[in-house]
Amino acid sequence: MDQLNLSSNQEHIIDVLIRKNPDLDRGILSKAVAFIAQAHEGQYRKSGMPYTEHPYEVAKILADLKQDQPTVLAGLLHDVVEDTDHSLEELAEMFGEDTAFMVDAVTKITAAQEANKTAQKAETYRKLIIAMAKDPRVIMIKIADRIHNMRTMRYMKPEKRQLIAQETLDIYIPLTHRFGLYKLKNELEDLSFKYVNPDEYQKLVDALIENKESREQYIQSVIGPLQIKMALEDFDCTIQGRTKNIYSIYNKMLSRGCQFEDIFDIFAIRIIVESIPECYLALGYVHNLWTPLQSRFKDYIATPKPNLYQSIHTTVIGPDNKMVEVQIRTKDMDLTAEKGFAAHWAYKLETQHEGEELAWLNHMVKLQSEISDSKEYLDFLKVDLKPSGMTVFTPKGTSIELPQGAIVLDFAFAVHTELGLHCIGAKINDEVVNLDTVVTHGATIQILKSPHQEPSPEWLEMVKTVKAKQELRRWMRNSMIQQSKDLGKEIWIRELRLAKIEKDKRPAEEAINKYFGTTSVDDFYERIGQGELPLVDIQRFLNGDRAQNGNDSAKALKFFPSFNKDKKAEYRDEMPLQIGRETSLMIHFAKCCAPVPGDKIVGVLRPQIGIEVHNEDCPELKKLTDGQQIAVQWSEQSTHAFEVHLSIENDNRKNFTYDVLKALKDENLFMDRISSAGVNYSGRVRLVFKAYRKEQVDNLISNIKKIPGVRQVVKS
Known part of the structure; x- marks a missing residue:
């Protein structure tokens, strides 16, 4: 009786599949349905139903989407390799290479193949994306599989439901949008929302x-x-x-x-x-x-x-x-x-012409090959899979797909990396706009560039696309290496001059590498520039070298800058490095004291960072060990604006913020942001602005102090 019921059920499944897609072959479907009944025998779903219910439902979804024979077969067989003892070779022999390829593509990487769950998940997605690029039918099976799993999630534990629902929102819903499967997308969205935020879901229902x-x-x-x-x-x-x-x-x-x-x-x-x-x-x-x-x-x-x-x-x-x-x-x-x-699947496969609608897949395959870290890759997927939302055009009419919120700089990098690196703005509808301008759907954009333009670290915070972020990180890595070498060489030459070591008596490269454990003089410069070699070590090496050549090392010491924290004047005059001539990734300005040109400053060598510039009276300097500080001074050629933070304590009254902004305007300074808060009769305003010189900051503070109700103004 059981066998008869099972056969009747099999016939019913086959009838349903053919009714949904009359092009399917009954004979091969019968073979596949009987095969999975045997393969999954004794296996049950969380609901208590026979496991075969799941592949049957997946195949129905695929047949309803008018998928071809190999795809529907792969839907029926998609869990066989993962959950039974049958092999891919066996499936290929029985049901064809196409079907076996798709089954392999949707089979998870096992935990034994990867060190941890994050790596396992990342490698499974990498495998899926590569397979999708080779044969887009793969994703139809994966989406159909997810649809049925989401429909039956009520049988799982709450925490498991929430994890799967969030993954669906992050990965599978963007995929349904990418392929234009709006009906399935809507269903997946509502099912995911139901488990991720059940209270809000029920309120709306x-x-x-x-x-x-x-x-x-x-x-x-x-x-x-x-x-x-x-x-x-x-x-x-x-x-x-x-x-x-x-x-x-x-x-x-x-x-x-x-x-x-x-x-x-x-x-x-x-x-x-x-x-x-x-x-x-x-x-x-x-x-x-x-x-x-x-x-x-x-x-x-x-x-x-x-x-x-x-x-x-x-x-x-x-x-x-x-x-x-x-x-x-x-x-x-x-x-x-x-x-x-x-x-349009059948037509596309017959003509072997996917067109631009699948270009994003090849783009993703290329990008994912450049991301080795598993966590970074999963973050990349969550961003890059999201629907673009808009298409913009080059002056020649080439379409570029961008996410909502993308800026001119994202567009420039999408066209060409060099265009992005040297972008200074753009023309949109004959209007010149800044490089951080948000672009709109359908716009035609002409990028403006300059050979003198170089990226700044702030660009990384501005751009939205993964390609722009990757290219900026790559450029910054390469630039930091070169800039650290240049800075290290400048510091080394400075120390040689301070020690009054003549050119023909300078230490040989072999001696330098042996003493510091470096591989080359470039490696030595790079480590100095990155703050990894303290100045005291360099000075000790130079003193020892001179002593071995018959010089009085004690006498030589007097030529070195003294970095005693109580003798500030001594390190201001010791051949200071020039700061502020140009943007450098190896020179950073401390946020604790926010120095601006005109302040008396001192540099601090920080490992893996370079030089951090502080005001000379910054309390943080007292925490440093000897040998970290280095003499620096502002370059007269400095033309950069520096961020300044002010904290203003005041009487809580109307229009006080307006008075502060008026004082800022009178000094022709640029405001970044302002916030205010008040309790009873006391208020506080926090102001962030850009200034070029110390005099501008001093004048602004002086004028703010004249505003009625001001109690205190401090740089913060």
């Missing part, structure tokens, strides 16, 4: 149920006039109304900082027509009925999304003066919007 009747009435109040208008124009189309998914409504609430009751666009009206010209004709009819909002108009037909999505989106002031979103598309566009790239 209750709210949607509560206003369901009034919402449906309003949708009909929009559809009714549209149907009448189209009938009067003798225009054939289909009009639908749908409520947006729960997770997208929640994101709207977060981004707008409002409650559910304040969200006007929780539903959308969709008009489906036969041809592209009819899309624009329908748009005209909609705008004849209601006033459009130009700022919310998007034409994804003229500029399709990278995942092939096409549609016209317009927002109008509908009945009762409420905003209504209307989407207009052809039947083919609607199929693509529902099934994404999969809707």
